[in-house]
Amino acid sequence: MDNTKIGNKEAIALLVTIAFNHMILSITKSIISFTGSASLLNILYVGVITIIFTCMICYFLNKFPTFDLIDISKYLGGNTLKWIIGILYVAYFIFFSGILLHIFSSSLQIIYFPLTKIFYISLFFIIGAIIACNLRHNSVYRSTLIIFPLLIISTLFLFLSDIPYYEVEKMYPIFGNGLFTTFVSGLCNMFAFQGLAYIYFMPPILKEPTKIKKIAVTSIIFSCIFLLIIIAIILFLFAGFVETDELMPIYSAAKYIEFGSFFRKMDSLFILIWIISFVSYLSITLKFSTSILKKLTNIKNSFIFTCILGFALLMVSIWPKDYSVSTNIADIVYKYSFFILVIGISFLVLLFSVIKQKIRKWFK
Amino acid sequence: MSKNFVKIIVFFILIAIFIHAFSESYVSHSLTNLAYVLALGIDVGEKANLKITAQFSKATAFDSSGGSSDSSSQIVMVSGEADSIFSGINLLNSYIGKELNLAHCNVVVFSEEFAKNGIGTQIYSLINNEEVRPSTNILVSKCSAYDYLNNVRPNIEKLTIQYFDTFSITSRLTGYISNLTIGEFYNNLSSEIKAGTAILGGLNATARTESSESSTEGSTENSSSKNDSSSKLDSQNSKSSSESTSQTSEPSNVITNPEDLIAGSSSVEGERGTENIGLAVFNGDKLCGELTATEAISHLLIKNKVDSCIVSIDNPFNSSSNNSSKVELQLYPTKKSKVNVNIKDNIPHISIELKIDADILTLDENIDYKQADVLETFSRATTEYLEKEIYDYLTKVSKEYSTDIDNFGNKALAYFATSSEWKDFNWSEKFKKAEFDVNVDVTVISSLLITKT
Numbered sequence: 045m046d047n048t049k050i051g052n053k054e055a056i057a058l059l060v061t062i063a064f065n066h067m068i069l070s071i072t073k074s075i076i077s078f079t080g081s082a083s084l085l086n087i088l089y090v091g092v093i094t095i096i097f098t099c100m101i102c103y104f105l106n107k108f109p110t111f112d113l114i115d116i117s118k119y120l121g122g123n124t125l126k127w128i129i130g131i132l133y134v135a136y137f138i139f140f141s142g143i144l145l146h147i148f149s150s151s152l153q154i155i156y157f158p159l160t161k162i163f164y165i166s167l168f169f170i171i172g173a174i175i176a177c178n179l180r181h182n183s184v185y186r187s188t189l190i191i192f193p194l195l196i197i198s199t200l201f202l203f204l205s206d207i208p209y210y211e212v213e214k215m216y217p218i219f220g221n222g223l224f225t226t227f228v229s230g231l232c233n234m235f236a237f238q239g240l241a242y243i244y245f246m247p248p249i250l251k252e253p254t255k256i257k258k259i260a261v262t263s264i265i266f267s268c269i270f271l272l273i274i275i276a277i278i279l280f281l282f283a284g285f286v287e288t289d290e291l292m293p294i295y296s297a298a299k300y301i302e303f304g305s306f307f308r309k310m311d312s313l314f315i316l317i318w319i320i321s322f323v324s325y326l327s328i329t330l331k332f333s334t335s336i337l338k339k340l341t342n343i344k345n346s347f348i349f350t351c352i353l354g355f356a357l358l359m360v361s362i363w364p365k366d367y368s369v370s371t372n373i374a375d376i377v378y379k380y381s382f383f384i385l386v387i388g389i390s391f392l393v394l395l396f397s398v399i400k401q402k403i404r405k406w407f408k
Numbered sequence: 409m410s411k412n413f414v415k416i417i418v419f420f421i422l423i424a425i426f427i428h429a430f431s432e433s434y435v436s437h438s439l440t441n442l443a444y445v446l447a448l449g450i451d452v453g454e455k456a457n458l459k460i461t462a463q464f465s466k467a468t469a470f471d472s473s474g475g476s477s478d479s480s481s482q483i484v485m486v487s488g489e490a491d492s493i494f495s496g497i498n499l500l501n502s503y504i505g506k507e508l509n510l511a512h513c514n515v516v517v518f519s520e521e522f523a524k525n526g527i528g529t530q531i532y533s534l535i536n537n538e539e540v541r542p543s544t545n546i547l548v549s550k551c552s553a554y555d556y557l558n559n560v561r562p563n564i565e566k567l568t569i570q571y572f573d574t575f576s577i578t579s580r581l582t583g584y585i586s587n588l589t590i591g592e593f594y595n596n597l598s599s600e601i602k603a604g605t606a607i608l609g610g611l612n613a614t615a616r617t618e619s620s621e622s623s624t625e626g627s628t629e630n631s632s633s634k635n636d637s638s639s640k641l642d643s644q645n646s647k648s649s650s651e652s653t654s655q656t657s658e659p660s661n662v663i664t665n666p667e668d669l670i671a672g673s674s675s676v677e678g679e680r681g682t683e684n685i686g687l688a689v690f691n692g693d694k695l696c697g698e699l700t701a702t703e704a705i706s707h708l709l710i711k712n713k714v715d716s717c718i719v720s721i722d723n724p725f726n727s728s729s730n731n732s733s734k735v736e737l738q739l740y741p742t743k744k745s746k747v748n749v750n751i752k753d754n755i756p757h758i759s760i761e762l763k764i765d766a767d768i769l770t771l772d773e774n775i776d777y778k779q780a781d782v783l784e785t786f787s788r789a790t791t792e793y794l795e796k797e798i799y800d801y802l803t804k805v806s807k808e809y810s811t812d813i814d815n816f817g818n819k820a821l822a823y824f825a826t827s828s829e830w831k832d833f834n835w836s837e838k839f840k841k842a843e844f845d846v847n848v849d850v851t852v853i854s855s856l857l858i859t860k861t
Contacts, residue, residue, distance in 0.1 A: 081821075160430055209591075217827055220827055283598060302543050
């Protein structure tokens with residue numbers, strides 16, 4: 045029995061955990077600031093578009109069972125394209141994970157560790173991620189299935205507990221900042237579904253690679269539901285979100301939870317769950333990046349790559365001088381990078397590979 | 409073997425690094441280094457922008473076996489002047505020798521004088537502080553915040569913090585105040601509507617009498633012992649007390665009818681020197697007016713924030729006489745208020761429907777309270793009374809204060825397709841011209857235990 049492969053449920057949990065961490069840290073704020081009161085409508089619309097796009101990706105991936113994007117790139121353009129795509133993805137994963145690490149570490153510093161440097165908080169996460177990444181049997185992928193129910197329960201609990209403070213009317217005006225913003229430029233909110241970037245690398249680690257479509261679509265649906273819930277919490281709870289901005293709005297929402305005078309300060313519990321979830325996300329990112337580098341270099345020892353990538357992650361996380369730099373990168377640069385690499389380049393590689401495969405079949 | 413040894417060495421090095429890195433934060437959060445503030449007061453300063461007052465409980469107050477029986481001795485008050493909240497808190501930190509922690513701060517009190525100049529900066533600063541809970545109550549005191557906190561002596565409760573916890577219960581059972589929080593105020597302040605409310609507090613009759621007496625004595629003592637340094641603090645306190653007395657009503661000018669009753673004017677006498685009645689109304693971040701007890705009930709009925717309340721109406725069976733008697737009824741809203749906003753000719757038309765059950769509390773002689781027509785008469789009289797009171801309240805809020813504290817604007821949002829259309833409509837201006845239609849359906853159920861007199 046191959047213990048390094050993961051099942052469908054584990055794969056879904058993995059993809060949703062990745063999307064969830066982006067939602068609690070940066071994406072939700074960016075979506076609400078851009079589309080305003082139409083955020084819920086926009087996410088429903090973008091969710092449908094993303095499912096269609098995911099189906100197309102999975103259709104192409106199924107043409108190359110057990111191949112990931114690196115293998116497909118090699119098939120299409122040889123080692124050169126393989127290296128370009130590989131390096132681009134490693135840079136994408138490490139750079140933006142490092143930025144998210146900076147945001148999360150900053151939040152923790154403000155909340156719990158005012159006298160501790162961000163460097164040490166980031167280091168703590170990275171060491172945890174490196175250790176998890178090097179555990180046998182790809183256990184980092186499997187552990188997400190344990191965390192996943194916690195994420196569902198905590199998010200639903202947060203949503204239900206804050207109901208007394210909601211003003212549902214805040215979902216109006218229904219088209220928020222306008223029809224164009226909601227339905228045309230609002231398409232950029234597809235970057236909320238960060239799981240898409242990881243789908244390209246899923247087939248080799250799946251027990252049943254042919255079920256990639258089922259896994260990917262289910263994870264997108266779950267991510268969409270999570271996103272709708274989190275946006276609803278923030279939108280219904282905070283009146284002037286566009287005017288004022290919070291470091292982690294979902295944390296501010298958790299601060300509202302009180303049951304009588306006894307159950308207060310439950311935000312600590314949420315922070316604990318989010319820390320576990322974030323370590324899981326970092327481990328997955330390190331694991332994927334290490335796998336890519338291993339494939340590029342054909343070196344079997346992954347520990348050295350994990351340490352190098354962990355160091356790079358640490359450097360990126362301490363690089364932003366202030367909060368404005370990290371939020372700008374997370375909101376703007378991340379969005380463009382996602383569209384160029386994940387939606388654009390990767391899709392084209394898949395498309396041309398399938399065309400190449402068809403052409404070869406015709407000539408045979 | 410050597411590989412394991414390296415692992416152990418690395419493990420211990422990491423442990424040492426993290427102990428060094430996190431210990432400072434841990435020590436700063438240690439209980440011995442923190443002083444938990446129960447209530448924070450903000451007044452206009454004499455030498456600086458504001459005067460900060462922090463109220464604490466002595467450690468013995470939490471001890472069920474020991475401690476002084478005198479409730480006022482359980483309270484510690486510290487105050488100082490500074491240009492901003494956090495420089496003030498820092499000043500108090502240096503005096504106490506501990507770090508003031510706002511995690512257990514239950515109420516933030518602003519003096520009326522301070523609130524008139526705007527409290528936006530203070531609200532944003534407090535929300536920006538991780539320790540402050542959004543559920544912290546916000547209160548505007550008719551007297552100085554220092555005097556209000558100095559007079560909050562728990563009488564029925566052991567700790568002042570337990571008294572602050574009663575705000576939410578009082579709100580739901582009497583309707584005289586609303587359990588208003590700093591989180592709610594911040595949300596309203598940062599919204600388009602920019603209207604907020606706060607609990608209105610003041611000194612009760614006993615404290616008002618005491619403060620007016622002490623101000624008279626204080627002025628005499630001040631002139632005789634001018635050089636006595638020990639009396640400096642007292643004189644400062646009496647000065648602030650005399651200021652507060654000038655802000656509050658004279659003890660003789662007590663108000664008893666709920667239609668005019670506000671904090672600092674009631675006839676309540678008691679050991680605890682504070683009372684909370686009515687609401688402070690804000691336009692943006694500036695205090696623009698007050699709501700009386702009856703107006704507060706109207707506000708809470710519309711906002712569905714009251715479980716039961718008592719109103720006093722003219723006795724419908726005794727209206728012919730010149731000195732018409734009053735009848736008290738206990739009201740229970742049975743359904744959530746239904747608010748509809750229509751926009752016709754650029755004017756908001758706001759209709760409010762309330763469904764309320766009532767019980768008669770005050771019984772008159774020779775009336776059969778079982779009779780359907782008797783109950784119907786009471787129902788009609790209560791309906792007319794409530795419709796008038798609510799209409800007057802809405803007119804006051806829209807025309808006089810020009811502030812939408814009931815958040816009717818949120819109901820109007822559905823009429824606009826985009827945010828720019830909503831902004832162009834300029835709700836704040838249009839709300840001044842709003843027309844109201846109040847429909848109250850009161851059903852008087854019974855007269856409780858006695859059905860015929």
